[in-house]
Amino acid sequence: GAVVSQHPSRVICKSGTSVKIECRSLDFQATTMFWYRQFPKQSLMLMATSNEGSKATYEQGVEKDKFLINHASLTLSTLTVTSAHPEDSSFYICSAGTDYNEQFFGPGTRLTVL
Amino acid sequence: TQLLEQSPQFLSIQEGENLTVYCNSSSVFSSLQWYRQEPGEGPVLLVTVVTGGEVKKLKRLTFQFGDARKDSSLHITAAQPGDTGLYLCAGRVWTGKLIFGQGTTLQVKP
Numbered sequence: 001g002a003v004v005s006q007h008p009s010r011v012i013c014k015s016g017t018s019v020k021i022e023c024r025s026l027d028f029q030a031t032t033m034f035w036y037r038q039f040p041k042q043s044l045m046l047m048a049t050s051n052e053g054s055k056a057t058y059e060q061g062v063e064k065d066k067f068l069i070n071h072a073s074l075t076l077s078t079l080t081v082t083s084a085h086p087e088d089s090s091f092y093i094c095s096a097g098t099d100y101n102e103q104f105f106g107p108g109t110r111l112t113v114l
Numbered sequence: 115t116q117l118l119e120q121s122p123q124f125l126s127i128q129e130g131e132n133l134t135v136y137c138n139s140s141s142v143f144s145s146l147q148w149y150r151q152e153p154g155e156g157p158v159l160l161v162t163v164v165t166g167g168e169v170k171k172l173k174r175l176t177f178q179f180g181d182a183r184k185d186s187s188l189h190i191t192a193a194q195p196g197d198t199g200l201y202l203c204a205g206r207v208w209t210g211k212l213i214f215g216q217g218t219t220l221q222v223k224p
Contacts, residue, residue, distance in 0.1 A: 004156075032210055043120075043202060043217040044157070049210070093156050095212075101145060103204075103212055105156035 002028050004096050006106035014114055021079045021109045023094030029074035030096035038091045050077045084113045118205050120215025128223050135188040135218045143205030146186045151200040193222045
Protein backbone atom coordinates (compact mmCIF):
# COMPACT_ATOMS: atom_id res chain seq x y z
CA GLY A 1 0.00 0.00 0.00
CA ALA A 2 0.90 3.68 -0.19
CA VAL A 3 3.03 4.76 2.75
CA VAL A 4 3.52 8.33 3.90
CA SER A 5 5.94 9.25 6.64
CA GLN A 6 6.30 12.38 8.73
CA HIS A 7 9.22 13.64 10.75
CA PRO A 8 9.40 14.47 13.54
CA SER A 9 6.47 12.72 15.18
CA ARG A 10 6.61 15.02 18.16
CA VAL A 11 8.33 18.36 18.75
CA ILE A 12 8.43 20.78 21.65
CA CYS A 13 9.85 24.23 21.06
CA LYS A 14 10.08 27.63 22.65
CA SER A 15 7.90 30.50 21.55
CA GLY A 16 9.50 32.46 18.72
CA THR A 17 11.41 29.59 17.16
CA SER A 18 10.72 27.98 13.80
CA VAL A 19 9.88 24.33 13.32
CA LYS A 20 10.17 22.29 10.13
CA ILE A 21 8.03 19.22 9.52
CA GLU A 22 8.84 16.80 6.69
CA CYS A 23 6.36 14.69 4.77
CA ARG A 24 7.57 11.91 2.50
CA SER A 25 5.80 9.48 0.21
CA LEU A 26 7.87 6.34 0.56
CA ASP A 27 6.70 4.04 -2.21
CA PHE A 28 5.05 6.31 -4.74
CA GLN A 29 5.47 9.70 -6.33
CA ALA A 30 3.05 12.37 -5.26
CA THR A 31 2.60 15.41 -7.45
CA THR A 32 0.26 16.83 -4.83
CA MET A 33 0.59 16.84 -1.09
CA PHE A 34 -1.78 18.36 1.43
CA TRP A 35 -1.21 19.81 4.88
CA TYR A 36 -3.86 19.62 7.57
CA ARG A 37 -4.23 20.79 11.12
CA GLN A 38 -6.29 18.94 13.69
CA PHE A 39 -7.41 20.08 17.11
CA PRO A 40 -8.28 17.55 19.84
CA LYS A 41 -11.41 15.53 19.11
CA GLN A 42 -12.05 17.50 15.94
CA SER A 43 -11.85 16.76 12.25
CA LEU A 44 -9.05 17.73 9.90
CA MET A 45 -8.78 21.28 8.62
CA LEU A 46 -7.01 21.72 5.30
CA MET A 47 -4.29 24.36 5.47
CA ALA A 48 -2.76 24.22 2.03
CA THR A 49 -2.25 22.20 -1.12
CA SER A 50 1.34 21.66 -2.17
CA ASN A 51 2.25 20.97 -5.78
CA GLU A 52 5.72 19.83 -6.77
CA GLY A 53 7.70 22.63 -8.35
CA SER A 54 5.15 25.37 -7.77
CA LYS A 55 3.86 27.58 -5.00
CA ALA A 56 1.46 26.15 -2.49
CA THR A 57 -2.20 27.10 -2.52
CA TYR A 58 -3.36 28.19 0.91
CA GLU A 59 -6.86 27.94 2.28
CA GLN A 60 -8.67 31.07 3.37
CA GLY A 61 -7.50 32.29 6.75
CA VAL A 62 -4.16 30.47 6.68
CA GLU A 63 -1.17 32.80 6.80
CA LYS A 64 1.28 31.85 4.05
CA ASP A 65 4.12 33.73 5.72
CA LYS A 66 3.45 31.88 8.95
CA PHE A 67 3.22 28.41 7.46
CA LEU A 68 5.86 28.05 4.75
CA ILE A 69 5.44 25.09 2.43
CA ASN A 70 8.04 23.72 0.07
CA HIS A 71 7.48 20.80 -2.29
CA ALA A 72 10.97 20.25 -3.64
CA SER A 73 10.49 16.79 -5.12
CA LEU A 74 7.81 14.26 -5.96
CA THR A 75 8.36 12.52 -2.64
CA LEU A 76 9.02 15.35 -0.20
CA SER A 77 7.07 18.32 1.09
CA THR A 78 7.98 20.42 4.11
CA LEU A 79 5.93 22.67 6.37
CA THR A 80 7.79 25.29 8.39
CA VAL A 81 5.95 26.98 11.22
CA THR A 82 7.75 30.29 11.57
CA SER A 83 8.02 32.21 14.83
CA ALA A 84 5.83 29.66 16.55
CA HIS A 85 3.55 30.70 19.39
CA PRO A 86 1.52 28.62 21.86
CA GLU A 87 -1.61 29.00 19.72
CA ASP A 88 0.22 27.15 16.94
CA SER A 89 0.35 24.05 19.12
CA SER A 90 -1.59 21.37 17.31
CA PHE A 91 -1.48 18.05 15.47
CA TYR A 92 -0.23 18.58 11.92
CA ILE A 93 -0.91 15.90 9.33
CA CYS A 94 0.17 15.64 5.72
CA SER A 95 -1.27 13.53 2.96
CA ALA A 96 -0.05 12.56 -0.47
CA GLY A 97 -2.23 12.09 -3.52
CA THR A 98 -1.91 9.16 -5.90
CA ASP A 99 -2.73 8.86 -9.56
CA TYR A 100 -5.98 7.20 -8.49
CA ASN A 101 -7.04 10.38 -6.73
CA GLU A 102 -6.80 8.83 -3.30
CA GLN A 103 -5.07 10.50 -0.40
CA PHE A 104 -2.90 8.62 2.04
CA PHE A 105 -2.04 10.26 5.31
CA GLY A 106 1.12 10.48 7.33
CA PRO A 107 1.16 9.58 11.03
CA GLY A 108 1.05 13.22 12.10
CA THR A 109 3.31 15.56 14.04
CA ARG A 110 2.41 16.81 17.50
CA LEU A 111 3.72 20.36 17.91
CA THR A 112 3.83 21.91 21.37
CA VAL A 113 4.99 25.50 21.67
CA LEU A 114 5.94 26.58 25.18
CA THR B 115 -18.76 26.79 0.78
CA GLN B 116 -18.87 23.02 0.45
CA LEU B 117 -19.86 21.24 3.62
CA LEU B 118 -20.11 17.62 4.57
CA GLU B 119 -22.36 17.00 7.55
CA GLN B 120 -21.45 13.88 9.46
CA SER B 121 -23.66 12.34 12.12
CA PRO B 122 -23.73 11.30 14.82
CA GLN B 123 -20.62 12.96 16.19
CA PHE B 124 -20.45 10.69 19.22
CA LEU B 125 -21.66 7.14 19.60
CA SER B 126 -21.26 4.78 22.53
CA ILE B 127 -22.64 1.26 22.11
CA GLN B 128 -22.30 -2.23 23.50
CA GLU B 129 -20.35 -4.95 21.79
CA GLY B 130 -22.50 -6.80 19.27
CA GLU B 131 -24.75 -3.88 18.37
CA ASN B 132 -25.08 -2.47 14.87
CA LEU B 133 -24.56 1.18 13.95
CA THR B 134 -24.73 3.52 11.00
CA VAL B 135 -22.82 6.76 10.39
CA TYR B 136 -24.10 9.23 7.84
CA CYS B 137 -22.45 11.90 5.72
CA ASN B 138 -24.61 14.34 3.81
CA SER B 139 -23.93 17.29 1.57
CA SER B 140 -25.65 19.52 -0.93
CA SER B 141 -22.56 19.22 -3.13
CA VAL B 142 -21.69 16.48 -5.58
CA PHE B 143 -18.39 14.73 -5.02
CA SER B 144 -16.28 12.88 -7.58
CA SER B 145 -15.56 10.28 -4.92
CA LEU B 146 -15.92 9.81 -1.22
CA GLN B 147 -13.47 8.26 1.17
CA TRP B 148 -13.89 6.84 4.65
CA TYR B 149 -11.05 6.92 7.14
CA ARG B 150 -10.49 5.63 10.63
CA GLN B 151 -8.15 7.45 12.99
CA GLU B 152 -6.64 6.34 16.28
CA PRO B 153 -5.52 8.93 18.86
CA GLY B 154 -2.13 10.43 18.00
CA GLU B 155 -2.03 8.83 14.56
CA GLY B 156 -2.94 9.82 11.04
CA PRO B 157 -6.19 8.71 9.36
CA VAL B 158 -6.10 5.31 7.67
CA LEU B 159 -8.05 4.88 4.46
CA LEU B 160 -10.81 2.29 4.74
CA VAL B 161 -12.52 2.60 1.38
CA THR B 162 -13.11 4.85 -1.61
CA VAL B 163 -16.48 4.91 -3.34
CA VAL B 164 -16.73 6.49 -6.75
CA THR B 165 -19.93 5.48 -8.53
CA GLY B 166 -23.37 6.70 -7.48
CA GLY B 167 -25.22 3.87 -5.72
CA GLU B 168 -22.02 1.94 -5.15
CA VAL B 169 -21.87 -0.42 -2.17
CA LYS B 170 -18.62 -1.81 -0.82
CA LYS B 171 -18.13 -4.28 1.97
CA LEU B 172 -15.07 -4.65 4.17
CA LYS B 173 -15.70 -7.55 6.56
CA ARG B 174 -18.34 -6.19 8.98
CA LEU B 175 -18.27 -2.70 7.45
CA THR B 176 -20.61 -1.73 4.60
CA PHE B 177 -20.13 1.54 2.76
CA GLN B 178 -22.69 3.09 0.44
CA PHE B 179 -22.45 6.06 -1.89
CA GLY B 180 -25.71 7.84 -2.67
CA ASP B 181 -27.11 7.75 -6.19
CA ALA B 182 -26.51 11.47 -6.60
CA ARG B 183 -23.00 11.23 -5.08
CA LYS B 184 -23.95 13.73 -2.39
CA ASP B 185 -24.17 11.40 0.59
CA SER B 186 -22.70 8.24 2.02
CA SER B 187 -23.16 5.89 4.91
CA LEU B 188 -21.03 3.49 6.92
CA HIS B 189 -22.76 0.57 8.59
CA ILE B 190 -20.98 -1.64 11.09
CA THR B 191 -22.50 -4.98 11.98
CA ALA B 192 -21.90 -6.60 15.35
CA ALA B 193 -19.49 -3.93 16.55
CA GLN B 194 -16.44 -5.01 18.52
CA PRO B 195 -14.25 -3.07 20.98
CA GLY B 196 -11.56 -3.05 18.32
CA ASP B 197 -13.82 -0.87 16.17
CA THR B 198 -13.43 1.99 18.65
CA GLY B 199 -11.98 5.09 17.03
CA LEU B 200 -12.68 8.25 15.09
CA TYR B 201 -14.37 7.68 11.73
CA LEU B 202 -14.07 10.39 9.11
CA CYS B 203 -15.81 10.76 5.78
CA ALA B 204 -14.23 12.96 3.14
CA GLY B 205 -15.61 13.99 -0.22
CA ARG B 206 -13.25 14.73 -3.06
CA VAL B 207 -13.96 17.81 -5.14
CA TRP B 208 -12.74 18.58 -8.65
CA THR B 209 -9.61 20.38 -7.44
CA GLY B 210 -8.46 17.21 -5.71
CA LYS B 211 -9.11 18.57 -2.25
CA LEU B 212 -10.92 16.53 0.35
CA ILE B 213 -13.79 18.06 2.27
CA PHE B 214 -13.97 16.35 5.67
CA GLY B 215 -16.99 15.69 7.80
CA GLN B 216 -16.86 16.54 11.50
CA GLY B 217 -16.00 12.97 12.40
CA THR B 218 -17.77 10.33 14.48
CA THR B 219 -16.15 9.19 17.71
CA LEU B 220 -17.21 5.59 18.24
CA GLN B 221 -16.81 3.76 21.53
CA VAL B 222 -17.69 0.08 21.68
CA LYS B 223 -17.94 -1.25 25.20
CA PRO B 224 -17.16 -4.91 25.90
